[in-house]
Amino acid sequence: MDFKGKRVLITGAAGFIGSNLTDALLEKGAEVIGIDNLFNGRVENLEEAMQNKNFQFHKGDIRDLNFLLDLFKDIDIVYHQAAFTSVPQSVKMPENCNNVNVNGVLNVLNAARRMNVDKVVYASSSSVYGDTPTLPKREDMPRIPISPYGVAKLACEAYMQVYYQVYGLKTISLRYFNVFGPRQRDSPYSGVIAIWLGNIIRNEDLVIFGDGTNSRDFTYIKDVILANLLATEHDAPGEILNIGAGSPINLTDLAKLMLKITKKETLGLIYSDPRPGDIIHSYADITKAKQLIKFEPQFNQEAGLKDYFKWYKNKYNVDLDIV
Ligand SMILES: NC(=O)c1ccc[n+]([C@@H]2O[C@H](COP(=O)([O-])OP(=O)(O)OC[C@H]3O[C@@H](n4cnc5c(N)ncnc54)[C@H](O)[C@@H]3O)[C@@H](O)[C@H]2O)c1
16 A cells, blocks of 8 residues: 555544554655644654654644644545543543534534545444444444443444535544554553553553453454555445454453463452443454455454563563563
8 A cells, every 4th residue: 555645634643543543654655644632642652753754743623623624625535533532431421522522523524525635534433332232243233332432433423424425525434343552541541451551560450340251352453554544545435344353352361361471470350340331242243344445454362462562561661571
């Protein structure tokens, strides 16, 4: 994939996924405009990008249409990653979630349409499925979200489709399944792998919400970036695609795997009450992404964890022994 001569804009560029996407697109030769209000993102995630003459960063908010209109001029592709990303926080503050994750997305679509952007790639989420029992999740199954975050993601997938059908703007929604990897924050509101890696480094026991049988299709960041690049290369306008590793693992097995890889098997597992809004099982059928954009994940969970831990060890110079 060659992005030379392409001008792309990434919303949420200072966040976990946005900053990795920024680096990948710069490496492919694109000119990248990154925007972020730094609500959850960090400028340090863009340290390398800032050294690249093909990168510009603009601090601003997707709720500000004029800010977007100025920057969307002559943009070929918009990768919309910015969001209010915490499910538990969305349960506490549904209005804030809706303002960013629905009204903000409408601004992005309206700016893209008015400024004749060629394509919008949207970061949706497996949370749209809610807790329906059928596994693996296929795109045409019922979607019954169980959190305000999931509702907002579902509404915006529908907006993406309508903006293609009604206005001809080429959109595609990628339903990411639990992404992990470099730059994911270790905070109470981030993914469990980043939190447990922090615990392992501090020699703390790992806390599991629920009885440990909850399962997830943890997907390595490099595969999510690959999916974004493929979604640009292949035309599948108006489509919604699951993006996952396609292999679930339960939380107890994941915790044990992380302890094994880091040779910290002496640390314990503590089981705590389940959290409201948390889904019990999540597992992606990725047949449609394979067919429409030729997506083939390159990392199983163990390979992804090892790659992530090696990155972390080098970056922060921590004492971590990786098998
Ligand atoms: N990480 C996952 O497992 C996962 C799974 C499914 C979907 N997603 C989606 O992928 C996208 C990226 O998620 P992430 O994990 O990188 O989260 P993140 O929180 O690290 O990144 C989101 C970024 O958006 C920025 N942002 C928030 N509100 C903004 C606003 N009003 N204006 C401008 N910028 C704003 C934040 O500062 C942050 O840098 C999100 O849309 C998220 O919903 C993530």
